[in-house]
Amino acid sequence: MADSGAQAAEALASGRDRLPPGRHGLPRAFVAENQRERLLNGVVEAVAEHGYNATTISRITAAAKISRRTFYESFEGKEDCFLAAYEMIEAHVLDSMLSAPGAGEPWPDRVRARLAALLDVLARDAAVSRCFLIEPLAAGGDVAARYREAMQLLAGTLRPEPPPSELDMEVRDQALIGGIATLIVRRLNAGGAQRLPDLLPDLVELALAPYIGREEAKRQAAAA
Amino acid sequence: MQYLSQRLASKPSPGRGGDPPPGALPPPQRERILDATERLIAEHGCTGASIEAIVKAAGVSSVTFYEFFEGKEECFVAAFDRAVEGGAAELARVTEAEELSWPEQIATGLRAVTALIGAEPERARLCLGEAQTGGPELSAHFEAALDRVAAKLREGRALETAPSDLPATHEEATAGALAWLLRERLETGDTEGLEALYPQLVDIALAPYLDDG
Numbered sequence: 001m002a003d004s005g006a007q008a009a010e011a012l013a014s015g016r017d018r019l020p021p022g023r024h025g026l027p028r029a030f031v032a033e034n035q036r037e038r039l040l041n042g043v044v045e046a047v048a049e050h051g052y053n054a055t056t057i058s059r060i061t062a063a064a065k066i067s068r069r070t071f072y073e074s075f076e077g078k079e080d081c082f083l084a085a086y087e088m089i090e091a092h093v094l095d096s097m098l099s100a101p102g103a104g105e106p107w108p109d110r111v112r113a114r115l116a117a118l119l120d121v122l123a124r125d126a127a128v129s130r131c132f133l134i135e136p137l138a139a140g141g142d143v144a145a146r147y148r149e150a151m152q153l154l155a156g157t158l159r160p161e162p163p164p165s166e167l168d169m170e171v172r173d174q175a176l177i178g179g180i181a182t183l184i185v186r187r188l189n190a191g192g193a194q195r196l197p198d199l200l201p202d203l204v205e206l207a208l209a210p211y212i213g214r215e216e217a218k219r220q221a222a223a224a
Numbered sequence: 225m226q227y228l229s230q231r232l233a234s235k236p237s238p239g240r241g242g243d244p245p246p247g248a249l250p251p252p253q254r255e256r257i258l259d260a261t262e263r264l265i266a267e268h269g270c271t272g273a274s275i276e277a278i279v280k281a282a283g284v285s286s287v288t289f290y291e292f293f294e295g296k297e298e299c300f301v302a303a304f305d306r307a308v309e310g311g312a313a314e315l316a317r318v319t320e321a322e323e324l325s326w327p328e329q330i331a332t333g334l335r336a337v338t339a340l341i342g343a344e345p346e347r348a349r350l351c352l353g354e355a356q357t358g359g360p361e362l363s364a365h366f367e368a369a370l371d372r373v374a375a376k377l378r379e380g381r382a383l384e385t386a387p388s389d390l391p392a393t394h395e396e397a398t399a400g401a402l403a404w405l406l407r408e409r410l411e412t413g414d415t416e417g418l419e420a421l422y423p424q425l426v427d428i429a430l431a432p433y434l435d436d437g
Contacts (some may be wrong), residue, residue, distance in 0.1 A: 051359065051360075053270070053271045053357075053359075134356075137353070137356050137357050138270070138271070138356070138357035138358075140269055140271070140357070148408075168424065171405065171421065171424050174401075174404055174405050174408055175401040175402075175404070175405060175424075175428050176401070177404065178400050178401035178402070178403065178404025178405060179397030179398065179400050179401040179404075180397070181400065181404070182370070182396060182397060182399070182400020182401070182403070182404070183393055183396060183397055183400065186367060186396065189360075189363060189364075189367070199393070201391065202391040202392075202393045202394075202397070205391055206391075206394075206397055209432070214387060214432070218389060221391075
C-alpha cells in the first residue's frame, strides 16, 4: 500500500495535476489523502485571495479542483478545513525555526538563526503567510485560539534559556510577538512579502535588547 | 447595484461616506447606526454584524443605511474612525491639560487608555481586535491609528538619554506590542489584568528612550 502510494505520488509529481477519473487503481487511503491535501491548498489560496469571511466552500473546491461532495467527505466545513491547513502551516513554520542552524550556539545566535528562518519561510509564500498571521483573527473561534497558541509557541522559541525568573515572561512574550507580528503583517499588507528578510536586524534587536541590553543587541543585530 | 434598498437610497447624502462636514452635527440616524454597529461587532465580530442586524438594532430602514454608507465595510470603517477619534480626543484632553514632559504624557496617556478600555470594552474590542478582521479598508485604518501612536512614541528620540541608533521600525513594533497586550487582556475579559499591566506598558513604551547604559 505504501508502495503504490509512493508510485502514485511520483506519477503526480511527474506532471499530472490531478488523479485520472474512474478506476485508477490507486489505494483509497492515498486518494483521500491526496484530495485532502489539495483541499488544504485550495483553502489557503481562497482565503489569501478573498479573506476568510468571503471564502466559501465553492471557492475552496474551485481552487482545489475538487467536487463539493468530496470536500464534505474530508471536512465538516470551512472552519474545519482552514484549521487543518493552519495546523500544517504552523507546524512547518515552527519546524523551520527549530531546525535552523545554530542549535548548539549561544542564545543570541540561536535567536538570530530562528528569526532568519521565520522570515525566510514567510517570504517564500505570501498566501501562506497571510493565512498564518492575518486571517486567523478574522476566522475567530478555534482558528483564532490555535493562532494564539502558535504565537505563544513562536515566542517560546526566542526565550532566553533559562528564562530570567524575576520577569513576567508572559508579558515579555506577548510584547515581543506583538512587535514581530505587527512589523511582518504591515509588510505583508503592503505587498512586501519578498522583502521580509530585510527585517532581520530589527527583529533580532527587538528580541535580544530586553535581556542583554541595547548595545550588545545592536552588535548581534549587525551580525544579522 | 445589487439591492433594491441601494437603488432607493437618495444620493448624494451629506453624511455619506467619511465624516460629516466640519461644524455640522452628525445626523442622529448615522450616529444610531454607528452605535448599533459598535455593539454588534463587539458581540458577534465583523462577520456576525450584518447590515440586516445593524438596521434592526439601530431602528432605521436599510434604505437609510445605504444613504449613509455604501456597504458594511464602509460602515465598519466609520464606526472605527469615530471610536478612535473619541479616544484620541480623550488622550489629548488628559495629556495636554497641564505642562507634562514627554515621559509623563506617555504614562498619563497609557493610564487613560487602560481606563478607557475598562470603561468601554465594546468600543475597545472594535478598535483593538475586530479592526483587524473587517477587510482591507478597515485594516488600513487600523494601521493608520497605530502610526499615530508610533509618531507620539517617536518624540522620545529627542530625549538626551535616547540612543541615536534605534531601528527605524522601533516605534511601529512598540505600538504593535502595546496593542497586542491590551487586546489579549480584552479578549479574555481580564480587566483586572489590564490594571496590573499598566506599569509594564509604561516600561515597554519608555525604557528604550530612558536607557543610558
